[in-house]
Amino acid sequence: MRGGVRGFVIFLLCLTLGVASIAAVNSVSEMMTSGIEREGRTILGGDMRFGLNGREASEAEKTFLARFGTLAETANLRSMARLPDGTNQTLSEVKAVDGQYPLYGAVETDPAAPLGDLLAERNGRFGAVAAPEFFDRLGIEPGATVLLGGIEVELRGRLTREPDVLSDGFIFAPRLLISGEALRASGLIQPGSLVEYDYKLRFADPALDPAGVEAQAKAEFPQAGWSIRDAREAAPSLQRSIDRFSQFLTLVGLTALIVGGVGIANAVSAYLDGKRTVIATFKSLGAGGGFVVWIYLIQIGLLASLGIVAGLVLGALAPFAAAGFLEAYIPVSTHPSVYPGALLLATAFGYLTAFAFAILPLGRTRDIAATALFRSNEGPGALRTRLSYALTAGALALGIAGLAFVMAGDKRIASVFLVATAVAFVVLRLVSVAIRTLAARLPRVRSTPLRLAIGNIHRPGALTHSVVLSLGLGLTLLVTLATIDNALRREIGTSIAARAPNFFFVDIQSAEIDPFRARIAELAPGSSLDAVPMLRGRIVKLNGTDVSQLQVPPEGAWVLRGDRGVTYAAAPPENTTVTQGQWWAADYAGEPLVSFSAKEGGELGLKLGDTISVNVLGREITARIANFRAVEWESMSINFVMVFSPNTFAGAPHAWLATLQMPNATGDGERAVLRGISNSFPAVTTVRVKDALDAVNALVAQLALAIRAAAAVALVSSVLVLSGALAAGNRTRVHDAVVLKTLGATRGTLIRAYVAEYMTLGAATALFAIGAGALAAWYVLARVMRLPFAFDGGVALGVLAVALVLTVGFGLAGTWRVLGQKAAPVLREL
Numbered sequence: 001m002r003g004g005v006r007g008f009v010i011f012l013l014c015l016t017l018g019v020a021s022i023a024a025v026n027s028v029s030e031m032m033t034s035g036i037e038r039e040g041r042t043i044l045g046g047d048m049r050f051g052l053n054g055r056e057a058s059e060a061e062k063t064f065l066a067r068f069g070t071l072a073e074t075a076n077l078r079s080m081a082r083l084p085d086g087t088n089q090t091l092s093e094v095k096a097v098d099g100q101y102p103l104y105g106a107v108e109t110d111p112a113a114p115l116g117d118l119l120a121e122r123n124g125r126f127g128a129v130a131a132p133e134f135f136d137r138l139g140i141e142p143g144a145t146v147l148l149g150g151i152e153v154e155l156r157g158r159l160t161r162e163p164d165v166l167s168d169g170f171i172f173a174p175r176l177l178i179s180g181e182a183l184r185a186s187g188l189i190q191p192g193s194l195v196e197y198d199y200k201l202r203f204a205d206p207a208l209d210p211a212g213v214e215a216q217a218k219a220e221f222p223q224a225g226w227s228i229r230d231a232r233e234a235a236p237s238l239q240r241s242i243d244r245f246s247q248f249l250t251l252v253g254l255t256a257l258i259v260g261g262v263g264i265a266n267a268v269s270a271y272l273d274g275k276r277t278v279i280a281t282f283k284s285l286g287a288g289g290g291f292v293v294w295i296y297l298i299q300i301g302l303l304a305s306l307g308i309v310a311g312l313v314l315g316a317l318a319p320f321a322a323a324g325f326l327e328a329y330i331p332v333s334t335h336p337s338v339y340p341g342a343l344l345l346a347t348a349f350g351y352l353t354a355f356a357f358a359i360l361p362l363g364r365t366r367d368i369a370a371t372a373l374f375r376s377n378e379g380p381g382a383l384r385t386r387l388s389y390a391l392t393a394g395a396l397a398l399g400i401a402g403l404a405f406v407m408a409g410d411k412r413i414a415s416v417f418l419v420a421t422a423v424a425f426v427v428l429r430l431v432s433v434a435i436r437t438l439a440a441r442l443p444r445v446r447s448t449p450l451r452l453a454i455g456n457i458h459r460p461g462a463l464t465h466s467v468v469l470s471l472g473l474g475l476t477l478l479v480t481l482a483t484i485d486n487a488l489r490r491e492i493g494t495s496i497a498a499r500a501p502n503f504f505f506v507d508i509q510s511a512e513i514d515p516f517r518a519r520i521a522e523l524a525p526g527s528s529l530d531a532v533p534m535l536r537g538r539i540v541k542l543n544g545t546d547v548s549q550l551q552v553p554p555e556g557a558w559v560l561r562g563d564r565g566v567t568y569a570a571a572p573p574e575n576t577t578v579t580q581g582q583w584w585a586a587d588y589a590g591e592p593l594v595s596f597s598a599k600e601g602g603e604l605g606l607k608l609g610d611t612i613s614v615n616v617l618g619r620e621i622t623a624r625i626a627n628f629r630a631v632e633w634e635s636m637s638i639n640f641v642m643v644f645s646p647n648t649f650a651g652a653p654h655a656w657l658a659t660l661q662m663p664n665a666t667g668d669g670e671r672a673v674l675r676g677i678s679n680s681f682p683a684v685t686t687v688r689v690k691d692a693l694d695a696v697n698a699l700v701a702q703l704a705l706a707i708r709a710a711a712a713v714a715l716v717s718s719v720l721v722l723s724g725a726l727a728a729g730n731r732t733r734v735h736d737a738v739v740l741k742t743l744g745a746t747r748g749t750l751i752r753a754y755v756a757e758y759m760t761l762g763a764a765t766a767l768f769a770i771g772a773g774a775l776a777a778w779y780v781l782a783r784v785m786r787l788p789f790a791f792d793g794g795v796a797l798g799v800l801a802v803a804l805v806l807t808v809g810f811g812l813a814g815t816w817r818v819l820g821q822k823a824a825p826v827l828r829e830l
Helices: 006-038 040-044 059-066 115-119 132-138 180-186 210-220 236-274 276-284 289-329 340-365 370-375 387-407 411-441 448-458 464-499 510-523 554-560 598-604 667-680 689-728 730-742 747-784 793-819 823-828
Strands: 048-053 069-082 089-097 108-110 125-130 145-148 151-161 175-179 196-203 227-230 503-509 528-542 564-568 576-581 593-597 611-616 619-631 642-644 655-661 685-688
Touching: 006 040, 006 236, 006 289, 006 340, 006 689, 048 210, 059 069, 059 196, 059 210, 069 180, 069 667, 069 685, 089 132, 089 180, 089 667, 089 685, 115 125, 115 151, 115 175, 125 132, 125 145, 125 180, 132 151, 151 175, 151 180, 175 180, 210 227, 236 276, 236 340, 236 387, 236 411, 236 464, 236 689, 276 289, 289 340, 340 387, 387 411, 411 448, 411 464, 411 747, 448 747, 464 689, 464 747, 464 793, 503 510, 503 667, 510 528, 510 655, 510 667, 528 619, 554 598, 593 598, 598 619, 667 685, 685 689, 689 793, 747 793
Parallel strands: 089 175, 125 151, 564 642, 593 619
Antiparallel strands: 048 196, 048 227, 069 089, 069 145, 069 196, 108 151, 125 175, 145 151, 503 655, 503 685, 528 564, 528 611, 528 655, 576 619, 593 642, 611 619
16 A cells, blocks of 8 residues: 555546445435425425315315414416507416415515515505516516406516425416405406415414324315325425436436446456566465455455545535525525435445455456466456355445345336346447457458457457446447437427427316407417317326325326316317227216326226226216227327216316417417417416427426536546556556567557557447447337437437547557557566
8 A cells, every 4th residue: 555546546536436426416415305394384385285276265174274273375377467558478377375475484575575565456456576587578677567367467576585486386487476366356267267276274283293184184075175285295396306316316326336346347457467476475475365365355445445535525515516506496495514324325335336346356366376477477367256256246236236226216217227237237248259259250451550459359358348348338328318318309399399289278268269269260360279178187096095095106106196187078089099998979978987098097007997086176076987098198289198078077167278280380470379369368378389398498408417417427437447447458568569569560550550459449339339328218218208219320420439539549548658668677577
């Protein structure tokens, strides 16, 4: 150890990078999770939150809730806000609140003033505050007035902080905050309107058990259809996103660490190769093989500790560095700290990886004879590994896999990752064997540099295995992530935009559907309007069993989470195909029947004849599955998971949902439709699909930034491993170069030989990475995301260029020093 760590620089860098990645991702995740837990009541808006979709709570229900403490009522819906002169309009997320809001936290506005004063009615006008983006979209300032439904509201300030915004889920449009009285006066609430009512409860007795309150509510009002949450699950959708993204980035960080493990093995091999005379001396003095292994195992453990500690320091600093950035996008007070659990996880992965990859070269050192070390050019890699060391390495690898599986939230994704990693190692080994075998069987060529290059690829001790393995894993991950990123952008920006309708219209009243069709015909002649009835309902039971008692696979859980849009139809909707069962007759009048989406039904384990209970408008309706149908969600047309027989909702109040397809539409034409519908039907919510896609694109861009950062970490790890692999073979290169120069080879001949060798290895590795990465991307896109896959030639060419630059650049950088070695010292050792 007194000799320093010069031979272990790659070892330390690989370990530091991988440990830092895992520690940073999990530390930031814990920071956000603890922030949500700490501010749970503020984020939720109360100790408990009771949600109802499409209907207000009855007086009896409100009285029941008020028994437990202070009750605040809010209502959320989307609606169009318009300038009084009709020249501009924007979609807004309207939130109506009462005088008790907020129960926790504070609403912050500019200018600062009591919320009740800002929203109060003055001179016949209700007040409102809105998000800064609302003002930007309409080009107005505080003090202006806008039309909302049938009333005019005065904008009295900018909304700078809304304490419970995270619990409302995804906010698609800028917030417009008004009073409950203003909402009732606006006329926006009609039978069937898509309105979510929330009743937030602040306990009079802080010791109250939320579970007990929930049980009482369900017992006293079994048909209410409550959606109930407490402060422990204040923002479930955000928490799920954090957990999934954390798992994804942790697995990518683990990939970088495993790639670095190859560098660890190479570094240990090179280090032990350089210590052959020391090892020979130990053995000449009577030291046993086990003693030698323990000496260097302790050294490697100490060096691994240095790399792990460096990685832990970087990982521990990550929350402090990321806190300000995250708070700008997610309104949660982060309070960064040091998170021992995240650091312990990274430490465990670090030590397991270090020893798993170091034990094999250490084991081979045990059986090298002293005479071979003094007199021979043969290194440790030429010997077989003892079974005990191989089993130890296997056990450590299983430890890595087991830890990754146990810590994963989604076991299926973790299993796929672990299997894919194991397969990648095996396949890369086979690829390197195939390259060596092919090189060995090539006919003799006349070109001396090319003949030397081919010989270097398949000779004993060649760099082929190390280069293919080190570079192959990183490049494969790079191809996979880059292809997925490009596919998502292409699908959202081009494919979906081309297939999608121009507009969605929500909350069209049944009495207005015919006038609405007529108005569309005036505004957009030649367009295609598709309209269907729509209600909101939540699945509460499957085959009579409460869904909260069911174990549902993660991929199907979203169907049971929250309210879903439902409809009824006498005939199968467009873009669907019945795959099992039969559609009901147009005049069917028997028990309620439902057609279920085949994919989602399969994920939930449903069969023909099973029953589904749905709570709609406070009424529980049970229907039997009559058929399954294939739904083309990617068509962007109107689709539903559940389509019921028409008699199911006979007499139930509902609104209509419509899409408008405008061939060859221009921006002016779309704006004319938007303006015309907003002015003629102020209660109808108009969503311009282009605006929605722009919002999704912005979200994907933020996710892509993290994906690219993850890919960069993996690539940097691969570069480090590659440089270590090339350095590990330098001693053999020195002997070869000296012998060849003694026999008359020039420096130029050797350089051309090395360039040809490195280009061959780089190109072969890149071709494998392109194929394997494209296959992995196809699986994720086609099987997981259900998106079309297209081979990306730009990614392929970029990866090929990166592989050639890295292998040739690093190869020549190391070889240049080799070519300058004096012949005499080397020849004396032969």
